[in-house]
Amino acid sequence: MKIERLKLTNFRNYANLELEFNPKINIFIGDNGQGKTNILESIYILSLTKTNRQCQEDELIKFNEEITMIEGIIKNDTLIKKKKVAISKKKKQLFINNKEIHRNRDYIKDFSIISFTPNDLEIVKGSPNIRRNMMNIDISQLHNNYITFLNEYNKIIKIRNDYLKKMNLNGNSDIRYLEVVNKSLIEKATKIYEYRFSFIEKINEYLPIIYKKITGLSNLHIEFNNSIGLEKFDSFEIENVFQKKLKKNFNAELMQGMTLTGPHRDDFSFILNDMDMKSYASQGQQRMAVIALKISEIYLFKEILGEFPVLLLDDIFSEIDMKKRNKIIKFFKDDIQIIITTTDINDINNELLKNSVIYTVKNSKLTRKGRIKYGRE
Ligand SMILES: Nc1ncnc2c1ncn2[C@@H]1O[C@H](COP(=O)(O)OP(=O)(O)O)[C@@H](O)[C@H]1O
Ligand SMILES: [Mg+2]
Structure with a gap:
């Protein structure tokens, strides 16, 4: 994918900026x-429709000005597409080949990316929602229906929380309605768990090998700290444990008007030699763990989608010594x-320089050095 x-x-x-990319390395x-x-x-927005920075959409x-447009030509082995995201203060529109696309899942396929920024250290150190968000974005790129399941799940969580609040307020308790909602909650959650377990399992096929090749350290893996507490995917067990937790937490959930179990409470951690890297690893080790994770994803994308994603x-590199850079x-x-x-x-x-085109960026102006080479010259 290019x-x-x-x-x-x-x-x-x-x-106004128009740029042409080299199929291999581009350096800005x-x-x-x-x-x-x-x-x-x-480019991140062109692929995933949202920014990866912490900001409001209209800051883009x-x-x-009133409206911004990002347009790109995307090419893979079989097709070439024009993608476009238009963001105004009021709305966002997505287009493929000049046709407006209304569902995110239809827009994001065919152009996958993996991005790595210094902020991504937060994937090891930061709060669970950062890791859940990362996992959701990556699984959405790999499996087209995942966004739909996630939206359905979030909808049911909202319905359930609203109902819990209502029950608490009115003392009204139509337990049967709540049971119907619970059933649906577990059903949607199970779908999400299926994807998440499989994603983590797949990442763990690559991660330890890559981390060891870069750092020489063995035994890195990620551990899925799912809210159900299961070690492997088993839909029967999920239903079983979920029901028990809902029963046990019922009073707390009623008091708080909040669903306390489910994928929205999942997390994962980086375990190096049986220890959680969040508290025990050095900044350098954490950085390498995130890099190893990103590289694992590149290969996982290739395995599942048949093509490498574009890497941003x-x-x-500034914080990484030459020896490790060479290994990466x-x-x-x-x-x-x-x-x-x-x-x-x-x-x-x-x-990297050998295969690259270099752009100098100065005060919103770009100057290119080097020739763009298409195909295998
Ligand atoms: N909405 C905006 N309109 C105009 N300029 C902006 C806007 N948002 C950010 N900038 C400018 O973009 C520049 C930062 O660009 P950035 O790509 O982060 O720089 P860097 O080269 O350091 O990566 C700053 O000069 C900032 O003022
Ligand atoms: Mg910058």
Whole structure:
């Protein structure tokens, strides 16, 4: 999967920008605040419709403008598509080949990305919702129906919480209605668990090997701390344990007007030699764990989708020593398109430079060095 062209209109600091990408390595070099990350962010949005930065959606629109548009030409082995996201202060629209697409799941297929930014250290250290969010985004890219299941699940959680609040307020207790809602809750949750267990299991087929190759340390894996407390997927057990928990927590749920069990309470942790890296690992080890996770995902995407995702790397090499950089880039196979930002060209290995096109980014202006090579020249 490759992005061939990008066109930005009133996106952040870019009034009008048109860019052509190299099928292999693309490097954006420039001082801070020049607009490097904005380019990666726009590609992220073009793929997933949402930003990966902590901000309001209308902050994406260039100051004093009303609407921003991100357009791109995406190519894979079998097709070529024009994708477009238009965001105004009032609404967001998605287009494929100039036709408006109304469902997210229909829009996001055919262009998958893996992004790595310095903020992603939070995947190890941060709060559970960061990990759930990451897992949801990645499974959505791998399995088209997952978003639908997730939306249905969130809807039922809202219905259930509203009803719990109502029951608590009125002292009214139509337990039979709650039982119907519970049944539906468990059914939707089971679907989500099926995908999440399988995702984590698959990641664990790659993660320890990759982490060991980069760091020399053995025995890294991720542990799925699901809210049901199960070790492996078993729909019968999920129903069983879920029902028990709902019974046990009933009073607490009523008091709080909140559903206390289910995928919205899941988490996972990075375990290195039986210890949770969140509390025991150094910053460097945590960073390598996230890198190993991202590389695992690249290979998992290839395994499931048949093609590598586009890799977006936001200034990640500066904090990594040359020895590890060399080990990391061994995983970047020739047919992966990579888009990298950096403030210092010395942070980029010669191996990557060889296959690259370099853009200098200065004050919203881009200058290209190098020729874009299509196909296998
Ligand atoms: N909505 C916006 N309109 C205009 N400029 C913006 C907007 N949002 C961010 N910027 C500008 O983008 C620049 C930061 O770009 P960024 O891509 O993060 O830089 P870097 O090259 O350091 O990665 C800043 O100069 C900031 O003022
Ligand atoms: Mg930046």
